[in-house]
Amino acid sequence: MEIFKFITFGRESIKDIEHDKEKERAERMDLATGIDEAKLAVNLFMNNRFEEARVLMKPWARESFYHALGHGVFQFLEAVMTFEQQHIESACQALEQSVEVCNKFRKKSSMYESLGKIVRRPNYDLLREEEIHAELCYAECLLLRAVLTFVEDENLISFVKGGLKMRSCLNAYKECWHILKHRNWGDSKHKSHFESGVRMGVGAYNLMISMLPARIMKLLEFIGFSGNRETGLHQLDIGVNLRGSLRQVLCAMVLLGYHLFVSYVLGYGDGNLDLCEKILKQQLANYPDGVWFNFFQGRLEYVKGHVDECIEWYTKAWQSQSEWVQFHHLCYWELMWANCFKQNWYASRDFADLLLHESRWSRAIYGYQKASFMCMIYERLGSEDRQELLQLFKDIPTWKQRIAGKSIPxxxxxxxxxxxxxxxxxxxxxxxxxxxYLWNGFKVLGKQMDLVQPLHLLVEKHMKMLEKDKDKDDTFYTDNLCLLLLLKGMCLQYMHSPMQAEDSFRKVISYEQDLVSDLYLPPYATYELGINLWAQGKRDQAVSTLENAKNNYKGYALESRLHFRIHSALADLKSFRKADSSSQGTLNSLNDNNLPF
Structure with missing residues (x-):
């Protein structure tokens, strides 16, 4: 018994000693050290040393709010890239812990002080710098946690919880904005780190809200959310020019993501490619082998229509690291479409196959893409490949999933x-x-005539084949004809034949009542007609046609996707028409003293 007591006492003593050491290390982890280690983690991450970055953050994730945020970010990235439930749950737990750590360091306001904020501005000079940075890290943790809440469970409660977290996040960012603008910073060494974080959060929030369709915007404005694209881009531009700041590289990534991806998938206009070139030149000098900026450089070449160059950059990004295979999937996706531009169906099929077997995001989408590429070479497929194609079309419906209680469109x-x-x-x-077409690939394809013309010939070939079989009993003849007319119109539009393209779009619209299945074709053709009229200088007709596409069609496939494009096109068109009268208003909206929400 005495020996047992001694052993037990010894173990407890060892635990106490270890606890004291951890406490001593935590006390040494002051704000300056936390920021320095967070910067080191970002550099490790951008240089493909992902595990080293994670290891650097994890030991102090319960004591230091910057380490807590860093640990939460790495868990979040793993969750959104794998989409596996276990990783989503781990990320949620890590971010909940991060919020708790940030709360320990945030300024605690009494009820009297909270009420006082309504009638007078607080004296932000009284806040310690640890409290200020903890408030920013708290806002960032809440933002990530809110995103995960939307996909954590498949019920309405998740949306309510996510909305509440977004509101708390917005309030925290508002507080950070007031601190940035009204605190006397003096010779603070850490202001740039705080400012870059505020600019990044405010900028990303405004961009995200501004891209939503008008009907959703009205609902969000009713409950207190609002956003402006120009404001968002302005804030991020300031953030990316805060050289040496902790979140400068993150501001760069948000800008690159918006201009090279979001504006092409959801919007109408091109992104700011000159700005992207400038940012990438700077970042590739710092991270020449970093997977992210090699990937973005590939995307820049992609959106320019430089297919061979983009394939080289994507391949370099893919082969630059093997630690996080999820990055490979992003490259596979882009390489799949780049080869599709070249009508290299075998290569496109192979990359779709890699995604189907390695990525867990959406097997149904990957499977259908693989099947689509195989259909393009159906006559050249052997008997085994044809059997595989048949089985693939049977299996795809079994892979359908629901995210946040909703089917993926x-x-x-x-x-x-x-x-x-x-x-x-x-x-x-x-x-x-x-x-x-549905992934907005014609915006890229259309920049190179040597890519558009072969595609136009392919469409014409199938139109002749369809016309040849016109007399057969084909239920879907009109649907197939309208699809080919839409694709033909897109080719003609980018081959600088706007009148012929307009004729193709109008024919699709005229067949609306005869369609059996592809009810999405008339509204999409109406949208393309509006863009066509805009290109011809008929702006009033363009606006009314786009409004027609938005208001007079309901319940068709991929409706939300089209509404994003219509929203973007109308916003650009209307701002173009009112450029002179609204110029002063735009300048006022970018006034750095205004609250950008």
Whole structure:
């Protein structure tokens, strides 16, 4: 018994000693050290040394708010890249812990002080710098946690919880904005780190809200959310020019993501490619082998239509690291479409196959993409490949999933096309080009005539084949004709034949009542007609046509996707028409003393 007591006492003593050491290390982890180690973690991460960055953050994730935020960010990235439930749960726990750590360091306001903020501005000079940075880290943790809440469970409660966290996040960022603008910073060494974080959060928030369709914007404005694209870009531009600041590189990534991805997938206009070139030149000098900036350089070449160059950069990014294979999937996705531009269907099929077997994001979408590329070379497939194609179309519906209680629109589209494949006698008309259009690939493809012309010939070839079989009993003849007309119109638009393109779009719209399945074609053709009229200088007609596409069609496939594009096009058109009268208002909206929410 005495020996047992001694052993137990010894163990407790060892634990106490270890606890004292941890406490001593935590006390040495002051704000300056926390920021320095966070900067080191960012540099490690950008240089593909992901595990080293994670290891640097984790030991002090319960004591230091910058380490807590860093640890939460790495868990968040793993969750959104794998989309596996276990990683989502781990990320949620890590971010909840991060919020708790930040709360320990935030300024605690009494009820009297909270009420006092309503009638007078607090004296932010009384706040310690640890409290200021803890407030910013708290806002960032809440933002990440809110995003995960939306996908954590498949019920309405998740949306309510996520909305509440977003509101708390917004309030925290408002407080940080007031601190930035009204505190006497003096010779503070840490102001740039705080400022870059505020600019990044405010900028990203404004961009995110401004991209939403008008009907959603009205609802969000009713409950207190609002956003402005110019304000968001302005804030991020300031943040990216705060050289040496902790979040400067993150501001750069948000800007690159917006100009090179979001504006092409959801919007109408091109991104600011000159700005992207400038940012990438700076960042590649710092991180020449970093997977992210090699990837963004590939995307820059991609959106310019430089297909061979983009394939080289994507391949370099893909092969630059093997620690996080999820990065490979981003490269596979882009390489799949780059080869599609070149009508290299075998390579596109192979990259879709890699995504199907390695990525867990959406097997249904990856499977349908692979099947679409195989349909493009159906006549050249052997018997085994044809059998694989048939089995693929049977399996795709079984892979359908729900995220946040909702079906993924593109998965629902794929389900319908699988049914169509069998209903049409095991065939589809140019399914890969249809997907290319739906993913807004013509905006890129159209920049290179040597890519558009072969595609136009392919569409014309299938139109002749369809016309040849016109007399056969084909339920979907009109649907297939309208798809080909839409694709033909897109080719003609980028081949500088606007009148011929307009004729193709109007024909699609005229067949609306005869369509059996592809009800999305008339509203999309109406949208393209509006863009066509805009290009011809008929701006009033363009606005009314786009409004028609927005208001007079309901319940078709991929409706939200089109509404994002219409919203972007109308915003650009209307701002263009009112440029002179609104110039002063735009300058006022970017006044750095205004609250940018």
């Amino acid at each position: 593109m998965e629902k589209f794929a389900m319908k096309k699988c049914e169509r494949f069998f209903a049409q006698g095991n065939r589809l008309i140019l399914p890969a080009i249809e997907l290319l």
